[in-house]
Amino acid sequence: MKNLLMILIPVIVSAGFTLRSAGQTATGTGSIEGTVTNSLTKLPIPGATISIRNLSAPQQGAPGANIELTGLTNLTVLSELNFVLNGLSQQPAAITDQSGHFMVSGLSPGIYSVTAQLEGYFGPDANGTSYPTASRNINVEKSEISDVTIPMQPGGTISGHVRTDRGMPAVDTPVQVLRITYANGTPTVQVGSTRSTDDRGVYRLYGLMPGDYVVAAVPAPAQGARGARGLAPGDAANSNSLAPALPSPVKTYFPNVSGISQASRIRLHAGEEVSEINIDLQSATPTKISGQVISSIPASEMVIPAQAGRGNSLAGPSANLTLYPHDKNALQDPLTIGSESVSLGSPANGQFQIPNVSPGVYDLYASVPDVKGYGPAQPPGRATQPVAYGRTIIDARGNQEGVRVLVHHGVDINGKVTIDGGASLNMSNVRISLQADDSAFRIPVYQQVGRFQPTIDPDGSFLIPSVPEAQFRIQVTFGPQPGTNSYVADVLQSGKSVYDSGIFVGDQDVEPLDIRIRTDGGFVSGVILDANRRPYGGATVVLVPSAQHRLNPGLRKTATSDEAGHFSMLAIRPGEYQLLAWESIPPGNYMNADVLDSYRESGVSVNVSANSHSDTPVLLIPIHR
Numbered sequence: 015m016k017n018l019l020m021i022l023i024p025v026i027v028s029a030g031f032t033l034r035s036a037g038q039t040a041t042g043t044g045s046i047e048g049t050v051t052n053s054l055t056k057l058p059i060p061g062a063t064i065s066i067r068n069l070s071a072p073q074q075g076a077p078g079a080n081i082e083l084t085g086l087t088n089l090t091v092l093s094e095l096n097f098v099l100n101g102l103s104q105q106p107a108a109i110t111d112q113s114g115h116f117m118v119s120g121l122s123p124g125i126y127s128v129t130a131q132l133e134g135y136f137g138p139d140a141n142g143t144s145y146p147t148a149s150r151n152i153n154v155e156k157s158e159i160s161d162v163t164i165p166m167q168p169g170g171t172i173s174g175h176v177r178t179d180r181g182m183p184a185v186d187t188p189v190q191v192l193r194i195t196y197a198n199g200t201p202t203v204q205v206g207s208t209r210s211t212d213d214r215g216v217y218r219l220y221g222l223m224p225g226d227y228v229v230a231a232v233p234a235p236a237q238g239a240r241g242a243r244g245l246a247p248g249d250a251a252n253s254n255s256l257a258p259a260l261p262s263p264v265k266t267y268f269p270n271v272s273g274i275s276q277a278s279r280i281r282l283h284a285g286e287e288v289s290e291i292n293i294d295l296q297s298a299t300p301t302k303i304s305g306q307v308i309s310s311i312p313a314s315e316m317v318i319p320a321q322a323g324r325g326n327s328l329a330g331p332s333a334n335l336t337l338y339p340h341d342k343n344a345l346q347d348p349l350t351i352g353s354e355s356v357s358l359g360s361p362a363n364g365q366f367q368i369p370n371v372s373p374g375v376y377d378l379y380a381s382v383p384d385v386k387g388y389g390p391a392q393p394p395g396r397a398t399q400p401v402a403y404g405r406t407i408i409d410a411r412g413n414q415e416g417v418r419v420l421v422h423h424g425v426d427i428n429g430k431v432t433i434d435g436g437a438s439l440n441m442s443n444v445r446i447s448l449q450a451d452d453s454a455f456r457i458p459v460y461q462q463v464g465r466f467q468p469t470i471d472p473d474g475s476f477l478i479p480s481v482p483e484a485q486f487r488i489q490v491t492f493g494p495q496p497g498t499n500s501y502v503a504d505v506l507q508s509g510k511s512v513y514d515s516g517i518f519v520g521d522q523d524v525e526p527l528d529i530r531i532r533t534d535g536g537f538v539s540g541v542i543l544d545a546n547r548r549p550y551g552g553a554t555v556v557l558v559p560s561a562q563h564r565l566n567p568g569l570r571k572t573a574t575s576d577e578a579g580h581f582s583m584l585a586i587r588p589g590e591y592q593l594l595a596w597e598s599i600p601p602g603n604y605m606n607a608d609v610l611d612s613y614r615e616s617g618v619s620v621n622v623s624a625n626s627h628s629d630t631p632v633l634l635i636p637i638h639r
Contacts, residue, residue, distance in 0.1 A: 042156050043119070043121055043157075045120070045121065045160065046066065046118045046121065046154060047160070047161055047162075048164060049113070050062045050064075050148075052135075052285075054168060054284065055285075058112075059110060059130075059132060060113070060114055061132060062110045062131065062132040062135070063109055063130070065107055067129070068121075068122070071124060123156050125154075126151070126152055126153075127150075129147050130166060133146075134168065134220065136167050136223055136224070142600030144224050144284070148164050148165065168285040169222045169223060169224070170220075170223075170283060170284060170285065171287040172229060172287075172288050173216070173217065173287065173288075173291065174291035176231045176295065177292075177293070177295065183216075184211055184215045184295060186210050186211060187211045188209070188231070189211060189217040190206075190208045190230045190231075190232060191227045192228045193205075194226040195225075196600060196605065199605025199606040200342060200455065202345075202346075204348065206219075206227060225600075227279070227280045228274060228278070229291050230265055230268070230347070231265070233265070261299045262298075267293075268291050269293075270296060273373065275345055300370040301373055302371070302413045302414070303371055303408055303414045304368070304415050304416070304417065305416055305417025305419065306365045309364075309382050310423070311382065311402055311422065316382055316383050318400065319397070331358050334354070334380065334382075335378065335380050336354075336378075336379045337379075338376060338456055339453060340375040340453060343608075371410050373411045373412075374411070375408070375411075376407070377452070378406050381421065383399075384423065386424070387400035387401050387402045387459075388400060388424070390459050390461075393479075394479050397462075402422060403457075403484075405419065405454075405484075406418065406419050422521040424479070425521070425523060426478070426480065427478040428527070429446075429475070429478075430473070430475050431476065431529045432474055432530055435530075441471070443493035445490065445493070446467060447466060447488075448463060448466075448481060448489070450463065450464060454482075454485075466478065484518075487567075488505045488513065488529065488568075499534065500532070500535065501532060502529065505527060506528040507526070508525045512527075513568070534624040534625045535588075535624070536622035536624060536625065537582070537626065537628070538557060538622060539627070539630075540593065540628075540631055540632055541580050541581075543631055543633055549575075549578050549579025551576055552575060553574065554595065555594070556596075556604045557572070557592075557593055557620075558591060560592075571583040581595075586622045587622070591621075592617035593617055593630060594613055594616060594632070595632045597634055613635060616633070616635050618631075618632050618633075
């Protein structure tokens with residue numbers, strides 16, 4: 015029967031462009047007819063894929079009886095028809111014709127989501143981000159045709175030419191656009207698109223999502239690609255162990271720089287073409303880093319839990335080496351990240367060489383198995399692949415020899431929480447964690463450290479075990495108690511405030527933390543007004559602390575204005591703040607200090623006192639300011 019259906023489906027589709035699910039007829043059904051248009055030019059968009067989802071039907075229910083597909087010439091792709099047999103609620107239902115038109119008929123009455131998708135086009139801006147689809151909800155009634163228009167914004171274009179270091183056209187050279195986004199305020203880079211230059215060295219990257227980009231040209235790799243290897247004694251003195259480094263073309267970012275941190279950012283809007291992004295390939299002599307990884311962890315503990323108690327089952331444990339930019343806010347090209355391994359056993363004894371490193375300042379991390387450590391997905395005691403870390407700073411603007419990286423157990427962090435100056439029955443509703451606040455935030459094991467929340471005893475005491483080496487900030491959140499107006503008044507270490515600066519964890523014991531919570535926070539509310547002084551709903555509202563505390567994310571508050579433009583924020587630590595409201599801003603952008611500084615003239619100052627209420631109107635920052 016299955017084979018028969020697979021044969022009949024293309025025949026039915028080719029004959030009548032109508033699909034019927036078993037047991038249903040066209041009687042009492044409705045249709046959706048619509049057009050997909052360019053939001054800038056208002057012209058129709060042909061070739062867009064239309065999908066529908068019945069919002070009224072159960073998730074596993076059949077979405078409709080008949081699906082009439084218009085504007086198609088070949089419908090033999092069975093993967094797009096399986097929804098008829100399986101009763102899925104999401105349907106690839108039609109493709110728009112030359113006039114941007116589509117029709118989907120034979121639908122059971124109900125509310126439907128209609129989605130359009132086409133490469134190179136995007137949905138409307140939402141919170142500073144453009145998504146690859148555009149959707150509309152529409153009500154389908156019995157024996158009626160429901161009309162819908164779906165606008166999509168066209169992607170942008172970046173173009174230019176690439177020349178070799180001798181001034182000649184760089185032919186067949188890949189050019190990449192790297193899109194900049196923010197994760198908790200830290201800029202990150204994603205590969206957006208890659209195309210090669212033509213015989214004139216010219217490139218054109220089109221259909222790009224609106225946003226911020228950097229552009230890079232990638233020459234053919236030089237001999238001796240980057241890598242690390244263990245060395246036998248005497249290798250370091252062997253002139254043949256690594257060939258002498260010679261200047262060679264390197265990955266070059268616009269405008270003609272070899273490091274992504276110096277690259278210019280290109281702001282690209284919908285339908286815009288940014289031209290003359292020209293790149294002259296640069297040559298550089300790569301840096302070599304060499305040295306030794308040393309572990310202070312006993313061999314019997316340099317194992318994973320499955321090997322614990324079996325003696326040193328790892329005859330030659332290995333260390334993994336990874337370079338990250340020292341500045342956590344520096345951009346890092348995801349295509350340049352690599353992790354290398356070096357043996358700690360004889361004959362290498364942890365000696366390593368990393369050739370072909372681009373000039374810059376890095377943190378060099380080394381990790382080894384550690385039965386007491388965190389894993390990338392579990393805390394100590396539960397991790398199946400626990401590790402310990404060591405690290406050192408590398409100034410790679412020249413060869414670095416004799417580098418020493420000491421790997422060691424993590425350090426236990428003790429502390430105590432007080433609420434309004436004493437203990438409280440509500441300690442169980444306080445959540446404490448340590449968040450890596452330097453280059454370590456990029457490493458999955460450190461992200462797992464940030465997910466660990468210790469149990470807080472009734473007297474306020476807590477312990478965070480085996481914390482690896484890094485700079486950390488203290489994050490405190492609250493459950494439904496000790497009260498809706500609770501805030502962190504301060505975090506002290508040896509009597510000194512570390513709430514803004516955080517703490518450094520190395521290979522030595524750390525002084526206990528004193529976390530002080532109060533329940534008399536301030537309250538801020540207001541209304542967001544657009545350029546015409548009308549209330550604006552859906553704005554992203556951020557309360558930003560003064561410059562002295564700007565880098566402390568624990569003092570920021572966010573809200574979204576309602577349909578009447580109103581917003582409110584609770585549990586605010588007394589102090590000076592600024593209110594900002596955006597029509598649209600990508601998630602995480604407003605957590606970046608540099609982004610906030612660029613808008614400081616657009617905010618409203620507010621002074622918050624304990625148990626006070628401030629009501630403030632705020633002007634909206636429009637999109638594409």
